[in-house]
Amino acid sequence: MKRKPAFILAMTFGLAFALAGCNPWSGSTAHRPAEQSKYKLIMYYPGTTPKDLALVQDAINKRLTEKINAAIELKPIDWGAYNDKTNLMFTSNEKFDLMFTAAYLNFNANVAKGQFVQLDALLEKYGQGIIKTLGSNWIAGSQVNGHSYGVPTLKEFAGAAGLLFRKDLVDKYSIDLDRIHELADLTPIFRKIKENEPDVTPLVQSEGLTVPGLVAGYTMDLLGDGLGVLDPAAGNLKVVNLLETRPYTDAVKQMRNWYLEGFINEDAATLKDDQLYNIVRAGKAFAFAVTTKPGKDVEMSAQLGVELVQRDITRPQTTTGEATGAMLAISRTSADPERAMMFLDLLYTDKQLINLLDFGIEGRHYIKDSNGMLSYPEGVDSQNSTYSPGTAWMFGNQMNAYLWRNEDRDKWAKFKAFNDSSVKSPALGFMWDPTKVKNEVSAAFSVQKEFDGAIRTGTVDPDKYIPMYIEKLKAAGLGRIIAEKQKQLDAWAQSVRAPLNP
């Protein structure tokens, strides 16, 4: 009986507050602007799901809440399913904000279909950190028709053709790799190996990893598919047939000679890249060709379990392909593209955030020594680590990422020098759209498959088969492809060069 008045009083107050539409306990949020209410970003990228993803995500979110009042949900998709799944997501208008993309992951097609938000204005407003970090060169390199649709990861923006050699044999025969300047310099070295190491193939090539392929790829701008290329050395924007360029024909002839001398494995034309790596692992190979960058030998030594040394045989080159090798784009389905851009900006400026995303939580997934170099905690290795996604090269500013103890301490300086020293293709930023000559391109691809492997590995006589190859390409419509490419290149040059060189 006594408590009744108090109860009625409470009721009255409650009603009063409710009527007034103001809740006395939630006043604190009223200060913040409406557009700053907490937002959850969703990011898709190719890769496996590490065990501790949720843990790392929580740590990232703590940081993000602090910085931009946002959270993120990381959604890795297996490499094999990435293209299909992202296409499906666009088709079904799934809400998400960010996705990893690259030239080889349908970047062009998605831009053409309008799946990505055009970033120019957003970059200007929220992405100053990105612009400062990357520099206008690389941003331009990733643009499509002068507009940004993806933010390239700051990593190596160039590639070179090179060879990796077994270090033990290099040491054994006191081979001075620095004296190798052109392919012919390798001939005596291979001969020595051939004579003294009967179990070892001097140069192992496969369908994909051939010296001519790489040399051509990093002396020419392949303009996407290699059907019609640009010779930067020529100093003009003329699209030519790769098979008729000197670097290619010279390299192929060299291969033929080596093949006939028995320096190259006989099954090279049908060997797959993974099978080549297996041969290297088994210690049956002396040298093989790869795309190089600084520290490639260290990386491959660790991967293959064989000590390797590296020698580049071309200068580094930058084409649109390199510039668009790893990008993050904002989906047209994003509900808050501004916040997504703020997050991207943090990836380039916030060292703590990028290292969380790349390597996980300090103490749990890695430990840092006094030099700031990383290693695994006691009892952890790359196999059993609960957060070792290997996706560092996909995100933001790689030069902000910590280095592992087995890595070169000057890796990032070397990367920068590598990037700066590279030959920039005159067509850097040009993106080839093959839709108009689809049928010709696919016919030409079949011809390529028929001949490329056999010719590049030296398995067949180039003098006889290159003309035949050219003949077949022409029959498939190479002429029309080159003409279309030339047309697009000229148009691009018009649109880009004009504002750049007023």
Next chain:
Amino acid sequence: MGAVRPSASESVSRRSKPKGELRVTLRRKVIVAFGLLTVPLVCFLLYTNYYSSQVVREQVAGYNAGLLTLYGDQIDQTLETGGSYLYRLANQESDIRSLVYNLGDRDAYALTRVAVSRGLYSDFSYNKGLYLDFVYIPNNRDLIVAQPKQESYEEASVISNYLRDLFESGAGEGHRKFESLWENCRIGDKHYLLRIVRTDTNTYVGALIRLDDLMSPLQLIARDRSVRAYFLDRSGEWLIPGPPEDAASEGSSAVAGDDGQAYRTIRGAEKYLMVDHSLQMSNLVLAVLIPEKVMLQQVPLFQRIGYVIPFAAGMLLLIFLAYLQKLVIEPMHRLVKGMRQIGKGHLDTRLVASRSVEFALIGDTFNRMASEIQDLKIHVYEEEIRSQRAELKQLQLQMNPHFLFNSLNVIYNLAETGKVQLIKQMARHMVGYLRFFARLKEHLITVGEEMENVGHYMNIQKLRFPKHLEYEWVLEAAASKALLPPLTVQPFVENALKHGFSTGREMFRVSVKIGVLDRGDKRFCELIIEDNGKGFPPALMERLEETLADPSFTKAHIGIWNAYNHLKMRYRGEAELRLEQAEPKGARVVIVIPYRTDAQEGD
């Protein structure tokens, strides 16, 4: 020898035997009844248990057989697809056919080779089951291998060496057995299925399927259900994942001697259920081993209860018996014991009140009856004693008048002959004797007093028959104070004279010996009356009790009957009366009575 004492204890012990049997029988009957109830029940439960595990076994076997058939058919499907793919390659793939036509031109051959290899690789996308394809051209011994997922260089070279061997070593006929079915082969340490098809251009196409790949989905399923899956070949050899440690030989012989059973039980370290399925498209047998333990996990409660049931029944029986013991048998036992006590004459025995109503009633009734019997018996005794005492008085008072006449006659004759001395003697003994009778009102007198009276009597008789009678007596000093009913000895002496005495040439001798006898912790007084007369008739000695009950005998021998009954009444079985034959002739009467003196005779 006839014993005077009534043997009540003996009669009780004789009756106790069937009672003991009854008790055991009661318990035994309960056990049997309980057994009759529970044994069929237990048997039924055990049988249900066995039956249900058999049902589970059949169900599990059926389920797994279904799984194997389903999965085996899937494998067969894969193998069939693979087989028809090889046939298509062999018959329709133009690149493979043209290999032979380009043998002369190295470069053209190399290009064809590339095309063939590319074709094989691209076909893997719809031949997911295949591990490796190859084309072999015998003409130039060329082997084109397409293997999208190569494990290592060593693996690849081991496989290509094996394949080359099939075609090249010996007669080059090693590949024949792989041309009709998918046959298993072992390359390196791995098991594969190999199939080879010959083309019409005399080349060969073939494919390898890894058994591990075929098995891995099944093994995932198997691991989930804690069973183990195996591949064997038709001859019973274990292929993957190797023979089971404990049941290898039994399992393989089970597969080899396929008897069409749905499942078999195999004994290794533990019991397994083995179910197998033979593949159509290959010589393989797919088998699963299901540990009995795992299988019967579905009926664990049943099983455990099944083991416990007999024990539970036993326990129940014990509890039941204990309860019964407390409830029925113990009160029963008490009752029986009480009855036995009553039977022994301990009429003051009473039962402790029982808790159950029925036994309480029985106990009360028993107690009441016992006390009634006791009262009755006491009354009867008292009545008997009263009447006997009256009778005795009468008897004692009835002195034989002939004796008096005879004695007076003797005195007369002595007076005739003037033997004053003898008359005086006679008169004195007569006075003593008559005085004894005159004051015969006490119940008990001392042995000395009794003997004095016997002395008077015998001296009177000796005066009557001076040359024919002799009397001697021995009285231990300790015995003379002992108490006994009056006229205990005298009737027997009188009896001896009456029946044993004849005035012949021989002197008739009567002797009385009285002594103290120690038997264990009790003292007795022993009275022996002996003569050298004719002795007892044998019939009398044997059936003393019966004879004494006979009224005709009693009339003639009232003194003995009197003495006997007196002893019996007074001492209640503690006294003893024996008639014996004396040596060399004559009669002997032995009377044993408890030794009591005046001080002891309180009651």
